[in-house]
Amino acid sequence: MNWLSTDWQKIRNHKAYLVKSVKNACIDYLARLKRENSTRMEYLSEAASEYQYNFSLLVKDLEQDMKAKFAEMMRKLNHKEQAVFVLRDMFKFSYEEVSEVIETKAENSRKIFQRAKAKMKSDKLQFDLDKSEYNKTYPAFLKATIGGHISDYVSKLKKNF
Numbered sequence: 359m360n361w362l363s364t365d366w367q368k369i370r371n372h373k374a375y376l377v378k379s380v381k382n383a384c385i386d387y388l389a390r391l392k393r394e395n396s397t398r399m400e401y402l403s404e405a406a407s408e409y410q411y412n413f414s415l416l417v418k419d420l421e422q423d424m425k426a427k428f429a430e431m432m433r434k435l436n437h438k439e440q441a442v443f444v445l446r447d448m449f450k451f452s453y454e455e456v457s458e459v460i461e462t463k464a465e466n467s468r469k470i471f472q473r474a475k476a477k478m479k480s481d482k483l484q485f486d487l488d489k490s491e492y493n494k495t496y497p498a499f500l501k502a503t504i505g506g507h508i509s510d511y512v513s514k515l516k517k518n519f
Contacts, residue, residue: 424500425496428496444511447471448503459516499511
């Protein structure tokens with residue numbers, strides 16, 4: 359506002375002049391905010407897009423790692439060891455719960471789990487990967503880990519032994 363540098367003799371209505379000056383200052387202020395917000399929104403949009411892209415890559419990497427580890431498990435462990443290992447390690451079943459699934463004693467399931475852990479740490483592959491079995495079992499495993507549908511996976515495990 360040019361209130362102090364204004365020639366008062368040229369202004370007929372001081373109140374109207376002040377109202378008009380304040381109104382124009384507010385319009386200018388809002389226009390500046392709109393420009394700044396537009397710039398901020400463009401930046402946020404770009405950042406969100408990049409974040410979404412990076413998140414998508416992270417999910418794909420995680421999915422590939424899970425597939426590879428699951429395939430590795432199938433090549434290192436027999437069916438019973440797979441069941442015990444996954445139920446105990448991934449789903450935190452107790453040895454008693456695992457023993458109910460594989461129909462053995464709790465002590466046996468504990469020993470099977472120890473052997474399975476040792477085999478998973480070694481580099482030795484014992485079995486060829488049965489792709490048809492993998493294609494049946496992995497989706498159930500994925501549903502169990504992501505969606506919590508453990509009973510479907512357990513029923514698939516029981517069919518294998």
